[in-house]
Amino acid sequence: MGVLSGKAVILTGASSGIGKGTALKLAEASARIVFTGRDGPRSDETLATLRAMGAAVELVRLDVTSEADWARVIDTCLSRFGRVDVLINNAGDAVMDRIEKLPANAMNDLIGVNVDGPFLGMRAVWPHMKKQGGGLIINVNSVAGQRGNVNGSAYCGSKAAQLSLSLTAAAEGGKDNIRVVSLHPGFTLTEGLEETLCTQPQMLQPMIDSMIPIKLPGRPADMGDAVVFLCSDDARNLTGIEINVDGGMTAR
Protein backbone atom coordinates (compact mmCIF):
# COMPACT_ATOMS: atom_id res chain seq x y z
CA MET A 1 0.00 0.00 0.00
CA GLY A 2 1.63 3.22 -1.20
CA VAL A 3 1.49 6.70 0.25
CA LEU A 4 -1.17 7.78 -2.27
CA SER A 5 -3.45 4.82 -1.72
CA GLY A 6 -7.10 5.84 -2.21
CA LYS A 7 -6.29 9.13 -3.96
CA ALA A 8 -7.81 9.84 -7.37
CA VAL A 9 -5.51 11.81 -9.67
CA ILE A 10 -6.13 13.42 -13.06
CA LEU A 11 -2.89 13.78 -15.04
CA THR A 12 -2.69 15.43 -18.46
CA GLY A 13 -0.09 14.71 -21.13
CA ALA A 14 1.13 11.33 -19.91
CA SER A 15 1.82 9.59 -23.22
CA SER A 16 5.53 10.35 -22.86
CA GLY A 17 8.19 12.41 -21.10
CA ILE A 18 7.68 13.93 -17.66
CA GLY A 19 3.99 13.01 -17.73
CA LYS A 20 4.71 9.34 -18.29
CA GLY A 21 7.47 9.34 -15.65
CA THR A 22 5.01 10.92 -13.24
CA ALA A 23 2.28 8.38 -14.07
CA LEU A 24 4.64 5.49 -13.27
CA LYS A 25 5.61 6.99 -9.91
CA LEU A 26 1.95 7.72 -9.07
CA ALA A 27 1.06 4.11 -9.86
CA GLU A 28 3.96 2.85 -7.69
CA ALA A 29 2.50 4.95 -4.85
CA SER A 30 -0.91 3.25 -5.38
CA ALA A 31 -2.76 6.31 -6.72
CA ARG A 32 -5.80 5.80 -8.95
CA ILE A 33 -5.23 7.65 -12.20
CA VAL A 34 -7.17 9.22 -15.05
CA PHE A 35 -4.64 10.35 -17.63
CA THR A 36 -4.78 12.02 -21.02
CA GLY A 37 -2.38 11.93 -23.93
CA ARG A 38 -2.06 13.49 -27.35
CA ASP A 39 -0.18 10.67 -29.01
CA GLY A 40 -2.55 7.71 -29.47
CA PRO A 41 -0.16 4.75 -29.74
CA ARG A 42 2.14 6.06 -27.01
CA SER A 43 -0.82 6.72 -24.72
CA ASP A 44 -2.00 3.14 -25.21
CA GLU A 45 1.50 1.98 -24.33
CA THR A 46 1.44 4.02 -21.09
CA LEU A 47 -2.00 2.59 -20.31
CA ALA A 48 -0.78 -0.98 -20.79
CA THR A 49 2.29 -0.37 -18.62
CA LEU A 50 0.21 1.13 -15.80
CA ARG A 51 -2.34 -1.70 -15.96
CA ALA A 52 0.47 -4.25 -15.83
CA MET A 53 1.60 -2.57 -12.60
CA GLY A 54 -1.85 -3.30 -11.19
CA ALA A 55 -2.94 0.35 -11.17
CA ALA A 56 -6.57 1.45 -11.42
CA VAL A 57 -6.30 3.67 -14.46
CA GLU A 58 -8.35 5.22 -17.26
CA LEU A 59 -7.21 6.91 -20.48
CA VAL A 60 -9.33 9.78 -21.83
CA ARG A 61 -8.77 11.89 -24.92
CA LEU A 62 -8.46 15.56 -24.07
CA ASP A 63 -7.95 18.77 -25.98
CA VAL A 64 -6.93 20.94 -23.04
CA THR A 65 -8.46 24.00 -24.67
CA SER A 66 -11.92 22.42 -24.88
CA GLU A 67 -14.30 22.98 -21.98
CA ALA A 68 -16.45 20.04 -23.11
CA ASP A 69 -13.42 17.72 -23.09
CA TRP A 70 -12.54 18.77 -19.55
CA ALA A 71 -16.07 17.98 -18.38
CA ARG A 72 -15.65 14.49 -19.83
CA VAL A 73 -12.33 13.92 -18.08
CA ILE A 74 -13.78 14.92 -14.73
CA ASP A 75 -16.93 12.84 -15.27
CA THR A 76 -14.74 9.82 -15.97
CA CYS A 77 -12.76 10.35 -12.77
CA LEU A 78 -15.90 10.85 -10.66
CA SER A 79 -17.81 7.92 -12.12
CA ARG A 80 -14.83 5.55 -11.91
CA PHE A 81 -13.30 6.62 -8.58
CA GLY A 82 -16.07 8.64 -6.91
CA ARG A 83 -13.81 11.61 -6.21
CA VAL A 84 -10.98 13.77 -7.53
CA ASP A 85 -8.14 14.60 -5.13
CA VAL A 86 -5.42 15.87 -7.43
CA LEU A 87 -5.24 17.56 -10.83
CA ILE A 88 -1.82 17.63 -12.50
CA ASN A 89 -1.75 20.00 -15.46
CA ASN A 90 1.30 18.56 -17.17
CA ALA A 91 0.36 18.79 -20.87
CA GLY A 92 2.24 21.61 -22.55
CA ASP A 93 3.86 22.66 -25.74
CA ALA A 94 6.92 24.61 -26.90
CA VAL A 95 7.94 26.51 -29.99
CA MET A 96 11.46 27.92 -29.82
CA ASP A 97 12.96 30.34 -32.29
CA ARG A 98 14.05 33.94 -32.72
CA ILE A 99 11.26 36.39 -32.20
CA GLU A 100 11.30 37.52 -35.85
CA LYS A 101 11.19 33.94 -37.11
CA LEU A 102 8.34 32.65 -35.00
CA PRO A 103 5.00 32.44 -36.79
CA ALA A 104 2.57 35.17 -35.83
CA ASN A 105 0.26 32.70 -34.10
CA ALA A 106 3.04 31.14 -31.97
CA MET A 107 2.18 33.05 -28.82
CA ASN A 108 -1.54 32.45 -29.25
CA ASP A 109 -1.02 28.71 -29.73
CA LEU A 110 1.19 28.34 -26.69
CA ILE A 111 -1.11 30.44 -24.52
CA GLY A 112 -3.86 28.01 -25.53
CA VAL A 113 -2.05 24.88 -24.39
CA ASN A 114 0.06 26.29 -21.54
CA VAL A 115 -2.38 28.79 -20.01
CA ASP A 116 -5.95 28.19 -21.21
CA GLY A 117 -5.40 24.46 -20.56
CA PRO A 118 -4.51 24.75 -16.85
CA PHE A 119 -7.10 27.51 -16.42
CA LEU A 120 -9.92 25.40 -17.84
CA GLY A 121 -8.74 22.36 -15.91
CA MET A 122 -8.66 24.22 -12.59
CA ARG A 123 -11.99 25.84 -13.34
CA ALA A 124 -13.60 22.49 -14.12
CA VAL A 125 -12.23 20.63 -11.12
CA TRP A 126 -12.62 23.43 -8.55
CA PRO A 127 -16.30 22.95 -7.55
CA HIS A 128 -15.75 19.21 -7.06
CA MET A 129 -12.68 19.72 -4.89
CA LYS A 130 -14.51 22.40 -2.93
CA LYS A 131 -17.46 20.08 -2.31
CA GLN A 132 -15.06 17.34 -1.19
CA GLY A 133 -13.44 19.65 1.35
CA GLY A 134 -10.22 20.30 -0.52
CA GLY A 135 -7.75 19.14 -3.13
CA LEU A 136 -4.42 19.71 -4.81
CA ILE A 137 -3.52 21.17 -8.19
CA ILE A 138 0.01 20.85 -9.58
CA ASN A 139 0.76 22.93 -12.64
CA VAL A 140 3.88 21.69 -14.40
CA ASN A 141 5.75 24.78 -15.50
CA SER A 142 9.44 25.11 -16.42
CA VAL A 143 12.46 27.15 -15.46
CA ALA A 144 11.43 29.01 -18.62
CA GLY A 145 8.49 30.44 -16.69
CA GLN A 146 10.85 32.14 -14.23
CA ARG A 147 13.30 33.78 -16.61
CA GLY A 148 13.72 34.86 -20.19
CA ASN A 149 15.81 33.01 -22.74
CA VAL A 150 16.94 33.38 -26.30
CA ASN A 151 14.45 31.69 -28.68
CA GLY A 152 11.88 31.50 -25.90
CA SER A 153 9.76 34.59 -26.40
CA ALA A 154 6.50 32.71 -26.89
CA TYR A 155 7.33 29.76 -24.63
CA CYS A 156 8.75 31.77 -21.70
CA GLY A 157 5.91 34.27 -22.05
CA SER A 158 3.24 31.59 -21.88
CA LYS A 159 4.89 29.81 -18.95
CA ALA A 160 5.30 33.08 -17.01
CA ALA A 161 1.57 33.67 -17.49
CA GLN A 162 0.91 30.16 -16.22
CA LEU A 163 3.02 30.82 -13.11
CA SER A 164 1.05 33.93 -12.29
CA LEU A 165 -2.16 31.94 -12.77
CA SER A 166 -0.91 29.27 -10.34
CA LEU A 167 0.07 31.76 -7.62
CA THR A 168 -3.25 33.56 -7.93
CA ALA A 169 -5.18 30.30 -7.75
CA ALA A 170 -3.20 29.38 -4.61
CA ALA A 171 -4.21 32.63 -2.98
CA GLU A 172 -7.87 31.98 -3.87
CA GLY A 173 -7.67 28.31 -2.95
CA GLY A 174 -6.85 28.83 0.71
CA LYS A 175 -10.39 29.18 1.93
CA ASP A 176 -11.54 26.13 -0.03
CA ASN A 177 -8.55 24.11 1.22
CA ILE A 178 -7.35 23.71 -2.38
CA ARG A 179 -3.57 23.80 -2.65
CA VAL A 180 -1.90 24.95 -5.87
CA VAL A 181 1.78 24.33 -6.57
CA SER A 182 3.92 25.26 -9.57
CA LEU A 183 6.54 22.63 -10.47
CA HIS A 184 9.56 23.80 -12.47
CA PRO A 185 11.65 21.11 -14.15
CA GLY A 186 14.96 22.22 -15.62
CA PHE A 187 16.80 20.40 -18.38
CA THR A 188 14.99 17.07 -18.38
CA LEU A 189 16.02 14.25 -20.69
CA THR A 190 12.73 13.00 -22.05
CA GLU A 191 12.53 10.45 -24.86
CA GLY A 192 11.87 13.23 -27.37
CA LEU A 193 14.83 15.32 -26.32
CA GLU A 194 17.11 12.28 -26.19
CA GLU A 195 16.24 11.52 -29.82
CA THR A 196 17.08 15.07 -30.87
CA LEU A 197 20.32 15.14 -28.91
CA CYS A 198 21.45 11.73 -30.14
CA THR A 199 22.41 13.47 -33.34
CA GLN A 200 24.93 15.57 -31.39
CA PRO A 201 25.92 13.54 -28.31
CA GLN A 202 29.38 15.16 -28.12
CA MET A 203 27.70 18.45 -27.31
CA LEU A 204 25.60 17.12 -24.48
CA GLN A 205 27.92 16.51 -21.52
CA PRO A 206 29.97 19.73 -21.76
CA MET A 207 26.72 21.64 -22.01
CA ILE A 208 25.28 19.88 -18.97
CA ASP A 209 28.51 20.50 -17.03
CA SER A 210 28.35 24.21 -17.70
CA MET A 211 24.60 24.55 -17.08
CA ILE A 212 23.76 22.27 -14.19
CA PRO A 213 25.65 22.31 -10.87
CA ILE A 214 24.72 18.68 -10.16
CA LYS A 215 26.15 17.76 -13.60
CA LEU A 216 23.34 15.40 -14.50
CA PRO A 217 20.31 15.94 -16.70
CA GLY A 218 16.95 15.61 -14.98
CA ARG A 219 14.95 12.44 -15.58
CA PRO A 220 11.16 12.11 -15.75
CA ALA A 221 11.35 9.86 -12.65
CA ASP A 222 12.96 12.71 -10.68
CA MET A 223 9.91 14.87 -11.41
CA GLY A 224 7.62 11.95 -10.61
CA ASP A 225 9.12 11.53 -7.13
CA ALA A 226 8.66 15.24 -6.44
CA VAL A 227 5.03 15.02 -7.56
CA VAL A 228 4.38 12.01 -5.31
CA PHE A 229 5.70 13.98 -2.33
CA LEU A 230 3.56 17.01 -3.22
CA CYS A 231 0.49 14.74 -3.44
CA SER A 232 1.24 13.13 -0.07
CA ASP A 233 -0.09 14.32 3.28
CA ASP A 234 3.46 15.28 4.31
CA ALA A 235 3.17 18.28 1.95
CA ARG A 236 -0.20 19.37 3.36
CA ASN A 237 1.04 22.86 4.18
CA LEU A 238 2.73 23.69 0.88
CA THR A 239 0.80 25.97 -1.43
CA GLY A 240 1.52 28.97 -3.62
CA ILE A 241 5.11 27.90 -4.16
CA GLU A 242 7.41 27.41 -7.10
CA ILE A 243 9.34 24.20 -6.65
CA ASN A 244 12.35 23.78 -8.93
CA VAL A 245 13.51 20.26 -9.67
CA ASP A 246 16.42 21.37 -11.81
CA GLY A 247 19.70 20.12 -10.35
CA GLY A 248 20.59 23.65 -9.27
CA MET A 249 20.30 25.16 -12.75
CA THR A 250 18.52 28.28 -11.50
CA ALA A 251 20.81 28.79 -8.49
CA ARG A 252 23.18 30.65 -10.79
Add this chain to the structure above:
Amino acid sequence: MGTLSGKVAIVTGGTAGIGRACAIAMAREGAKLVLTGRSAERAEKIKPLIDSGAAIYVQQDTTVETEWPKAIDAALKAHGKIDILVNNAGAIAVKPLEAMAHADLTRMLAANLDSVFCGMRAVWPHLIRNNGGVIVNMSALMGERTAGIGMAYTPAKAAQQSLTKTAALEGGRHNIRVVSVLPGLIWSDGWVRMAGAEPEKTKAGLGPTIPMGRVGETSEIGEVVAWLCSDDARYITGIDIFDRRRQSSGMKTYVRPLPPPYLPDLPIFLTPAR
Protein backbone atom coordinates in the same frame (compact mmCIF):
# COMPACT_ATOMS: atom_id res chain seq x y z
CA MET B 1 12.47 0.87 5.98
CA GLY B 2 12.35 4.65 5.93
CA THR B 3 13.54 7.04 3.23
CA LEU B 4 16.49 8.03 5.46
CA SER B 5 17.48 4.56 6.68
CA GLY B 6 21.24 4.31 7.08
CA LYS B 7 21.72 8.10 6.90
CA VAL B 8 23.51 10.09 9.58
CA ALA B 9 22.35 13.68 10.17
CA ILE B 10 23.40 16.61 12.33
CA VAL B 11 20.54 18.97 13.24
CA THR B 12 21.55 22.20 14.97
CA GLY B 13 19.08 23.74 17.38
CA GLY B 14 17.50 20.31 17.37
CA THR B 15 16.02 20.41 20.84
CA ALA B 16 13.09 22.75 20.27
CA GLY B 17 10.64 24.17 17.74
CA ILE B 18 11.25 23.54 14.05
CA GLY B 19 14.60 21.82 14.76
CA ARG B 20 12.98 19.25 17.03
CA ALA B 21 10.21 18.73 14.46
CA CYS B 22 12.88 18.05 11.80
CA ALA B 23 14.54 15.57 14.16
CA ILE B 24 11.26 13.74 14.82
CA ALA B 25 10.38 13.51 11.12
CA MET B 26 13.89 12.37 10.17
CA ALA B 27 14.02 9.79 12.96
CA ARG B 28 10.69 8.42 11.78
CA GLU B 29 12.31 7.90 8.35
CA GLY B 30 15.17 5.96 9.94
CA ALA B 31 17.95 8.58 10.21
CA LYS B 32 20.53 8.46 13.00
CA LEU B 33 20.78 11.92 14.53
CA VAL B 34 23.21 14.19 16.30
CA LEU B 35 21.14 17.01 17.82
CA THR B 36 22.91 20.11 19.05
CA GLY B 37 21.76 22.84 21.39
CA ARG B 38 23.13 25.64 23.51
CA SER B 39 22.51 24.25 26.98
CA ALA B 40 22.52 20.82 28.57
CA GLU B 41 19.05 21.21 30.11
CA ARG B 42 17.63 21.52 26.60
CA ALA B 43 18.50 17.88 26.03
CA GLU B 44 15.61 17.02 28.38
CA LYS B 45 13.21 18.10 25.64
CA ILE B 46 14.43 15.39 23.28
CA LYS B 47 14.65 12.62 25.86
CA PRO B 48 12.33 10.25 23.93
CA LEU B 49 14.55 10.49 20.83
CA ILE B 50 17.68 9.86 22.90
CA ASP B 51 16.12 7.00 24.87
CA SER B 52 14.98 5.30 21.67
CA GLY B 53 18.57 5.31 20.40
CA ALA B 54 17.71 7.50 17.39
CA ALA B 55 19.63 10.54 18.63
CA ILE B 56 22.55 11.73 20.67
CA TYR B 57 22.86 15.22 22.12
CA VAL B 58 25.87 17.53 21.80
CA GLN B 59 26.12 20.89 23.51
CA GLN B 60 27.38 23.39 20.95
CA ASP B 61 27.49 27.07 20.14
CA THR B 62 27.08 26.93 16.36
CA THR B 63 28.47 30.44 15.86
CA VAL B 64 31.93 29.44 17.10
CA GLU B 65 34.10 27.58 14.60
CA THR B 66 36.01 25.68 17.28
CA GLU B 67 32.75 24.22 18.64
CA TRP B 68 32.02 22.36 15.38
CA PRO B 69 34.53 19.50 15.77
CA LYS B 70 32.48 18.43 18.82
CA ALA B 71 29.41 17.76 16.65
CA ILE B 72 31.41 16.24 13.79
CA ASP B 73 33.42 13.94 16.09
CA ALA B 74 30.25 12.79 17.86
CA ALA B 75 28.67 11.80 14.54
CA LEU B 76 31.79 10.04 13.28
CA LYS B 77 32.38 8.23 16.55
CA ALA B 78 28.80 7.01 16.83
CA HIS B 79 28.09 6.23 13.16
CA GLY B 80 31.34 6.53 11.19
CA LYS B 81 30.07 9.09 8.65
CA ILE B 82 27.94 12.18 7.99
CA ASP B 83 25.33 12.39 5.23
CA ILE B 84 23.17 15.35 6.20
CA LEU B 85 23.48 18.69 7.97
CA VAL B 86 20.40 20.70 8.90
CA ASN B 87 21.55 24.20 9.89
CA ASN B 88 18.44 25.04 11.83
CA ALA B 89 19.85 27.03 14.76
CA GLY B 90 19.32 30.77 14.44
CA ALA B 91 18.12 33.78 16.34
CA ILE B 92 15.71 36.64 15.79
CA ALA B 93 15.66 40.20 17.08
CA VAL B 94 12.62 42.29 16.28
CA LYS B 95 12.74 45.95 17.16
CA PRO B 96 12.65 49.29 15.37
CA LEU B 97 15.90 50.72 13.99
CA GLU B 98 16.06 53.51 16.54
CA ALA B 99 16.06 50.92 19.33
CA MET B 100 18.70 48.77 17.69
CA ALA B 101 22.40 48.70 18.45
CA HIS B 102 25.14 47.69 16.06
CA ALA B 103 25.66 44.73 18.37
CA ASP B 104 22.19 43.47 17.36
CA LEU B 105 23.27 43.23 13.74
CA THR B 106 26.51 41.52 14.74
CA ARG B 107 24.55 39.04 16.83
CA MET B 108 22.05 38.31 14.02
CA LEU B 109 24.86 37.78 11.52
CA ALA B 110 26.63 35.43 13.93
CA ALA B 111 23.50 33.39 14.66
CA ASN B 112 22.08 33.20 11.13
CA LEU B 113 25.10 33.49 8.84
CA ASP B 114 28.34 32.60 10.69
CA SER B 115 26.73 29.49 12.15
CA VAL B 116 25.66 28.26 8.71
CA PHE B 117 29.04 29.03 7.17
CA CYS B 118 30.92 27.29 10.00
CA GLY B 119 28.62 24.28 9.77
CA MET B 120 28.98 23.89 6.01
CA ARG B 121 32.74 24.41 6.26
CA ALA B 122 33.01 21.77 8.96
CA VAL B 123 30.99 19.01 7.25
CA TRP B 124 32.08 19.75 3.67
CA PRO B 125 35.23 17.51 3.60
CA HIS B 126 33.27 14.71 5.25
CA LEU B 127 30.49 14.97 2.67
CA ILE B 128 33.08 14.94 -0.13
CA ARG B 129 34.67 11.82 1.37
CA ASN B 130 31.17 10.35 1.63
CA ASN B 131 30.65 10.93 -2.13
CA GLY B 132 27.88 13.41 -1.46
CA GLY B 133 25.31 14.63 0.98
CA VAL B 134 22.60 17.13 1.72
CA ILE B 135 22.67 20.46 3.57
CA VAL B 136 19.40 22.19 4.50
CA ASN B 137 19.70 25.76 5.75
CA MET B 138 16.77 27.21 7.66
CA SER B 139 16.06 30.73 6.45
CA ALA B 140 12.76 32.60 6.75
CA LEU B 141 10.24 34.26 4.50
CA MET B 142 11.54 37.54 5.88
CA GLY B 143 14.91 36.74 4.36
CA GLU B 144 13.34 36.92 0.91
CA ARG B 145 10.58 39.43 1.22
CA THR B 146 11.82 41.75 3.98
CA ALA B 147 9.73 43.07 6.83
CA GLY B 148 9.81 46.47 8.48
CA ILE B 149 10.62 45.19 11.93
CA GLY B 150 13.49 42.89 11.15
CA MET B 151 16.25 45.39 10.48
CA ALA B 152 19.04 43.05 11.62
CA TYR B 153 17.36 39.66 11.17
CA THR B 154 16.18 40.09 7.56
CA PRO B 155 19.56 40.94 5.99
CA ALA B 156 21.21 38.13 7.94
CA LYS B 157 18.77 35.59 6.48
CA ALA B 158 19.11 37.14 2.99
CA ALA B 159 22.89 36.75 3.20
CA GLN B 160 22.40 33.17 4.38
CA GLN B 161 20.31 32.43 1.27
CA SER B 162 23.07 33.77 -0.94
CA LEU B 163 25.51 31.52 0.90
CA THR B 164 23.18 28.56 0.28
CA LYS B 165 22.98 29.13 -3.46
CA THR B 166 26.72 29.64 -3.77
CA ALA B 167 27.37 26.43 -1.86
CA ALA B 168 24.89 24.62 -4.13
CA LEU B 169 26.92 25.68 -7.18
CA GLU B 170 30.16 24.50 -5.58
CA GLY B 171 28.55 21.35 -4.23
CA GLY B 172 27.25 20.06 -7.56
CA ARG B 173 30.49 18.41 -8.61
CA HIS B 174 30.77 16.68 -5.21
CA ASN B 175 27.16 15.49 -5.33
CA ILE B 176 26.37 17.72 -2.36
CA ARG B 177 22.89 19.23 -2.50
CA VAL B 178 22.28 22.50 -0.63
CA VAL B 179 18.76 23.86 -0.13
CA SER B 180 17.10 26.74 1.75
CA VAL B 181 13.80 26.32 3.56
CA LEU B 182 11.83 29.52 4.22
CA PRO B 183 9.14 29.00 6.86
CA GLY B 184 6.37 31.56 7.04
CA LEU B 185 4.24 31.77 10.16
CA ILE B 186 4.95 28.51 11.97
CA TRP B 187 3.77 27.98 15.53
CA SER B 188 7.18 27.36 17.07
CA ASP B 189 8.26 27.78 20.69
CA GLY B 190 9.47 31.27 19.79
CA TRP B 191 6.00 32.30 18.63
CA VAL B 192 4.38 30.82 21.72
CA ARG B 193 6.70 32.97 23.86
CA MET B 194 5.85 36.11 21.87
CA ALA B 195 2.13 35.39 21.78
CA GLY B 196 1.27 36.93 25.14
CA ALA B 197 -1.07 35.70 27.85
CA GLU B 198 -3.47 33.85 25.57
CA PRO B 199 -1.34 32.22 22.87
CA GLU B 200 -4.17 30.12 21.42
CA LYS B 201 -6.21 33.28 20.88
CA THR B 202 -3.27 35.00 19.21
CA LYS B 203 -2.76 31.95 16.99
CA ALA B 204 -6.41 31.89 15.94
CA GLY B 205 -6.28 35.62 15.23
CA LEU B 206 -3.31 35.19 12.88
CA GLY B 207 -5.06 32.50 10.84
CA PRO B 208 -7.03 34.82 8.55
CA THR B 209 -3.82 36.55 7.39
CA ILE B 210 -2.87 33.33 5.60
CA PRO B 211 -4.63 31.94 2.49
CA MET B 212 -4.97 28.51 4.10
CA GLY B 213 -6.68 30.15 7.04
CA ARG B 214 -4.40 28.84 9.75
CA VAL B 215 -0.93 29.12 11.20
CA GLY B 216 1.45 26.27 10.30
CA GLU B 217 2.75 23.62 12.70
CA THR B 218 6.43 22.79 13.15
CA SER B 219 5.81 19.20 12.02
CA GLU B 220 4.78 20.57 8.64
CA ILE B 221 8.27 22.01 8.14
CA GLY B 222 9.90 18.90 9.62
CA GLU B 223 8.29 16.62 7.05
CA VAL B 224 9.37 18.84 4.15
CA VAL B 225 12.95 18.85 5.44
CA ALA B 226 12.91 15.05 5.83
CA TRP B 227 11.79 14.75 2.23
CA LEU B 228 14.45 17.18 0.95
CA CYS B 229 17.11 15.07 2.70
CA SER B 230 15.86 11.87 1.07
CA ASP B 231 16.85 10.44 -2.31
CA ASP B 232 13.34 11.22 -3.56
CA ALA B 233 14.54 14.84 -3.84
CA ARG B 234 17.79 13.81 -5.58
CA TYR B 235 17.51 16.40 -8.38
CA ILE B 236 16.75 19.34 -6.11
CA THR B 237 19.54 21.74 -5.15
CA GLY B 238 20.18 25.46 -4.87
CA ILE B 239 16.54 26.35 -4.43
CA ASP B 240 14.38 28.08 -1.85
CA ILE B 241 11.44 26.08 -0.57
CA PHE B 242 8.97 28.78 0.36
CA ASP B 243 6.25 28.52 2.86
CA ARG B 244 4.56 31.35 1.06
CA ARG B 245 1.06 30.89 2.36
CA ARG B 246 1.14 34.32 3.82
CA GLN B 247 2.42 36.47 1.03
CA SER B 248 0.67 34.86 -1.89
CA SER B 249 -2.47 36.77 -1.06
CA GLY B 250 -0.72 40.02 -0.27
CA MET B 251 0.49 42.79 -2.52
CA LYS B 252 4.15 42.94 -3.22
CA THR B 253 6.07 44.98 -5.72
CA TYR B 254 9.54 43.96 -6.53
CA VAL B 255 11.98 44.36 -9.33
CA ARG B 256 13.52 41.17 -10.55
CA PRO B 257 17.08 41.38 -11.83
CA LEU B 258 17.65 39.73 -15.17
CA PRO B 259 18.72 36.18 -14.39
CA PRO B 260 21.11 34.27 -16.62
CA PRO B 261 19.55 32.29 -19.45
CA TYR B 262 18.49 28.78 -18.60
CA LEU B 263 19.59 27.22 -21.86
CA PRO B 264 22.54 28.05 -24.08
CA ASP B 265 21.85 29.61 -27.45
CA LEU B 266 22.30 26.49 -29.54
CA PRO B 267 20.48 25.32 -32.65
CA ILE B 268 19.49 22.03 -31.00
CA PHE B 269 17.13 23.97 -28.78
CA LEU B 270 15.05 25.24 -31.68
CA THR B 271 11.62 23.67 -31.70
CA PRO B 272 9.76 24.50 -34.87
CA ALA B 273 6.04 25.15 -34.87
CA ARG B 274 4.03 22.09 -35.76
